[in-house]
Amino acid sequence: MAILSSKNYDRNMMGNVLKQVVDAINTAGASGTTFNIGGPTGIQGPTGPTGGTTGPVGPAGPSGQTGPTGPTLGAQGSQGAPGTTGPTGPAGNAGTTGTGVTGAGGVTGPQGITGQTPGLTGAQGPTGSSTGPVGPAGPTGPTGSTGPTGVTGQVGPTGQGVTGATGPTGPTGQGPAFLFIPPMVSPGVTGQVWNNAGLLTVSAGPGT
Helix, strand or coil: CCCCCCCCCCCCHHHHHHHHHHHHHHHHHHHHCCCCCCCCCCCEEEECCCCCCCCCCCCCCCCCCCCCCCCCCCCCCCCCCCCCCCCCCCCCCCCCCCCCCCCCCCCCCCCCCCCCCCCCCCCCCCCCCCCCCCCCCCCCCCCCCCCCCCCCCCCCCCCCCCCCCCCCCCCCCCCCCCCCCCCCCCCCCCCCCCCCCCEEEECCCCCC
């Protein structure tokens, strides 16, 4: 169904035309159809360039110094003392040349202390660093520019609703030090008091 389009709607037709627009939007939403209400979306801005590359690896650190070599052998021990001479044997009988008994050998002195083999190893020098310092980070690329904002859509017509009738006036409350002035005409409300030509009258409903 075609919806009436005009720049100057009749007041009696404006509410009906607005209802037709709302029904058309609701029907299209239930069926999966998309309405473009409002202005078109602006184009997307270009992507900014990628940031800089990683810096080069630093040079390797120097090797540690080798410790001094320990001594090859310890000091040689001292020579033992010579053994004591044994006693001379008795003289042989006359006529026969006797052979004396050879004395026992002297006690051998203790052996000297042998030096430590091999000598003590010198302390190891410190290990050099194998990884150089990290290169500086490259600069961050500039941010891409923002795309232009889309055009704002036109504002729809303002709806014109009918003003409802005024409701009846409620009963007047009773409070301390309250001056009650009854109305001069019947309010048309059951139980409401009014001034009927100087006579207080309780209304029994509309027209009384």
